[in-house]
Amino acid sequence: MARLSVNLNKIALLRNSRHTGVPDVLEFAKIAISAGAAGITLHPRQDERHVRRTDVPAIAKLMAPYRPKLEFNIEGYPDERFLEIVREVKPEQCTLVPDASDAFTSDEGWKLDAKQMKLVKSVIPKLKALGSRIILFVDPGPTVMARVKETGADGIEIYTGGYAEAFRTGKHSPLLEMCVKTAEEAHAQGLAVNIGHDLNLKNLPPIVSSIPFLAEASIGHELTADALKIGFAAAVRAYRAGLAPEETTSAIGDPMKQFEQWFTDAEASGTPIPNAMILSTASKESVPSARIVLLKGFDDRGLVFFTNYESRKARELEENPRATLLFHWPESERQIRISGMVSKVSKEESEEYFKSRPHGSRIGAWASKQSSIIGSRKELEKKMDELRKRYEGKDIPLPPHWGGYRLMPTEFEFWQGGVNRLHDRILYEKKNEGWARNRLSP
Numbered sequence: 001m002a003r004l005s006v007n008l009n010k011i012a013l014l015r016n017s018r019h020t021g022v023p024d025v026l027e028f029a030k031i032a033i034s035a036g037a038a039g040i041t042l043h044p045r046q047d048e049r050h051v052r053r054t055d056v057p058a059i060a061k062l063m064a065p066y067r068p069k070l071e072f073n074i075e076g077y078p079d080e081r082f083l084e085i086v087r088e089v090k091p092e093q094c095t096l097v098p099d100a101s102d103a104f105t106s107d108e109g110w111k112l113d114a115k116q117m118k119l120v121k122s123v124i125p126k127l128k129a130l131g132s133r134i135i136l137f138v139d140p141g142p143t144v145m146a147r148v149k150e151t152g153a154d155g156i157e158i159y160t161g162g163y164a165e166a167f168r169t170g171k172h173s174p175l176l177e178m179c180v181k182t183a184e185e186a187h188a189q190g191l192a193v194n195i196g197h198d199l200n201l202k203n204l205p206p207i208v209s210s211i212p213f214l215a216e217a218s219i220g221h222e223l224t225a226d227a228l229k230i231g232f233a234a235a236v237r238a239y240r241a242g243l244a245p246e247e248t249t250s251a252i253g254d255p256m257k258q259f260e261q262w263f264t265d266a267e268a269s270g271t272p273i274p275n276a277m278i279l280s281t282a283s284k285e286s287v288p289s290a291r292i293v294l295l296k297g298f299d300d301r302g303l304v305f306f307t308n309y310e311s312r313k314a315r316e317l318e319e320n321p322r323a324t325l326l327f328h329w330p331e332s333e334r335q336i337r338i339s340g341m342v343s344k345v346s347k348e349e350s351e352e353y354f355k356s357r358p359h360g361s362r363i364g365a366w367a368s369k370q371s372s373i374i375g376s377r378k379e380l381e382k383k384m385d386e387l388r389k390r391y392e393g394k395d396i397p398l399p400p401h402w403g404g405y406r407l408m409p410t411e412f413e414f415w416q417g418g419v420n421r422l423h424d425r426i427l428y429e430k431k432n433e434g435w436a437r438n439r440l441s442p
Contacts, residue, residue, distance in 0.1 A: 001244040002208060005039035005073050006032040006236060007196075007220025008059075013050040025055055028232060029062055034265045034332040035236035039071035039093070041218045044085060053085060060089035066264075068092050073218065075137075078123040090130050095157055095194070095218070096120065097137040107197070109138035109159050112147040124152045135194055140178040142185035155192025155215065158182055160207065164198035167206075176206060183211045198222060204242040217243055233332055234417065255412040255428040255435055256300060259336060262414070263298075266329040278326040279305065284319040295325075296353060302408040303338065304345060306353060308370035309401045315371075317342050323407055333417025340409040350403035362396040363387045413440070 011028045015021065029040055040059060042051045056074065063072055071092040076082040078096050086094055098110050110116055124134050134153045138144055140162065148156055158179050166172035183193045192215045195207060200222035208214060219239055227235040266274040275295040282288045289312060297304040303325060307313060317323065324339040354362060367383040374380060409430070416424040425440035 002214040003038035003071070003216040004036075004236070004240045004243050005041045005071065005216055005218045006037045006223065006239075007041040007043070007218050008032075009041075009043050009050040009220050010224040012052070012055060016048075016050060016052075025051070026058055026062055029059055031232050031331065032236050033063070033066065033070060034329075035233040036240050036265075037070075037236055038240075039073050039216070039218075041073040041075060041095075041220065043075035043097075045076070045099075046081065056085055056089055060091075075218075078119065078127075083123070083126060086127060086130055086132065091132055093135060094127050094132045095135040095137060096123075096153075107159065107161050110136050110144070110148075112136075112144055112151070117147065117151065120151045120153070128152070133192070135192065137196075138182070140175060140182045142181050145182070145185040145189050145191065148186070148191060149189045153191070155194060156182075156186050157194040157196050157216075157218065159197050160195050160199055160203075161197040163207065164200070164203050167203040172203070172206075176210060179207060180210045183214070187213050192216075194218065201226065201238055201242055204239070208243055214243075237333075237416070253435065253437070255409070255414075255437075256298070258414060258428075259298070259338070259412065262329075262334060262336060263327075265332060266327075266334070271329050271331050274329065276327075277305075278328075279313060280324045280326070281313050281316040282320050282322070283316050286320075289313070289316065295327075296404070302340065302406040304349075304404050304406050306350065306402070306404040308365070308368065309344075309403060310372075311370035317405065325407060335413075335415040337411075337413040337415070338407065338409050339411040340407045342405050342407045345404035345406050347398070347403065351398045353404060354398045354402070359396070363391065365402045366396070366399050 008025050008028060011023055012025050015023055015025060032040060040063060042056055042059060044051045044053050044056055060072060063070055072089065073093040073095055074082075074086060074089070074091045075095040075097055076085070077099050096110070098108065098116065110120065112120070120136070127134055133155070135155045135157050136148050136151065136153045137159060138148065138156045139159050145156075160179065163172055163175040163179055166175045179195070186193050193211060193213060194216040195211075195214065196218040198221065199207075199217055199219050204217070208217075217239075223235050223239050226238065230238070263274065273294070276292050277295055278290050279293045280288060280290040291313065293305045293307065295303055296306055321342050322339070323342045324337060327336045329335070354365070357365075363384060366387050367380060411430065412428040414424075414426045421442060423442040425442055427438050427440050428435045429438075
């Protein structure tokens with residue numbers, strides 16, 4: 001599967017048309033990550049017409065928890081300014097372009113004549129010493145591949161602007177064939193093959209299907225234009241699907257690992273309370289009820305939340321220990337439904353978590369007889385005041401009526417929003433010691 005690296009230059013260009021900082025490039029980087037981008041691309045030109053130099057370390061900091069799996073790609077002309085930027089953030093990939101400082105866009109590749117060879121061969125060892133993969137931006141044409149190999153570069157990015165322009169008139173076959181020949185020669189030389197420039201949802205599939213060993217597509221302008229119609233997250237997902245049309249939303253065999261991935265994405269995307277989940281229970285008479293609780297931990301044993309053992313949910317779990325959790329992360333148009341059996345965690349686990357709660361929350365756990373009827377708010381506040389005085393300067397013990405539950409999953413459903421409401425729904429069902437996975441119709 002080819003990686004999608006989302007180029008944020010056009011987001012930055014729009015921001016730069018005002019002095020308000022809107023749209024925030026960092027926020028759109030979060031959305032791209034949450035929507036499944038495999039990388040982020042920035043091209044910090046000298047004139048800072050779009051991405052500014054100060055954007056680069058900010059994006060690097062945002063991506064730090066996910067690198068190197070999530071790759072940072074810095075594009076640019078290899079002058080001393082570019083090298084300084086690379087030294088600061090040490091991207092996984094550097095894509096070198098031969099642009100002059102006043103170039104309108106990157107629309108010409110390296111010819112690798114004597115002068116260019118001298119420049120490129122002098123800078124590549126410095127960049128590799130920083131741990132970066134080195135990609136050279138080239139025009140379609142296989143003859144330059146031997147010189148690319150000679151430079152010590154790790155791969156190429158084929159300029160696809162000409163192919164995209166020809167595609168609009170239906171006369172793209174010769175240029176597509178040239179791109180493919182270039183890719184095949186690069187592959188034969190042991191070079192990675194990337195593509196980029198003016199790729200969109202219409203012209204992407206033919207070139208992707210023609211280059212089975214394609215490593216990456218860096219896409220920004222057309223993706224941003226489509227985002228104006230369908231939303232940025234939806235556009236990222238659509239382009240990712242264009243690079244891997246047969247990929248399922250949930251490709252991991254272990255649903256708990258898939259949950260961990262999506263939960264991490266939700267945290268990265270800036271979701272206000274990513275661990276908020278709807279807990280649905282039912283009484284022995286099958287009367288359902290639901291409320292929002294907070295996930296406080298998860299591992300291979302299940303998902304943990306804490307509550308009052310005398311509450312309605314606790315009473316229902318005592319009568320019927322089956323429950324369902326539902327996570328909804330609107331920023332990435334994702335939901336996860338998890339069903340299973342529920343049991344209490346050990347007293348030691350409850351005590352450990354209880355000690356981590358704020359002082360007021362621990363007193364509140366003693367003060368509230370959750371779900372019971374009270375005469376007034378004043379009664380509750382009076383009880384809180386009494387308990388504050390009782391435990392002033394003292395350790396607050398775990399109440400005997402308070403603790404944790406663990407839901408042990410028997411079913412997961414991952415729901416990913418899609419264009420035209422053609423959502424992806426992937427169902428995991430526990431079967432003996434493993435999991436059966438099926439796709440559901442939206």
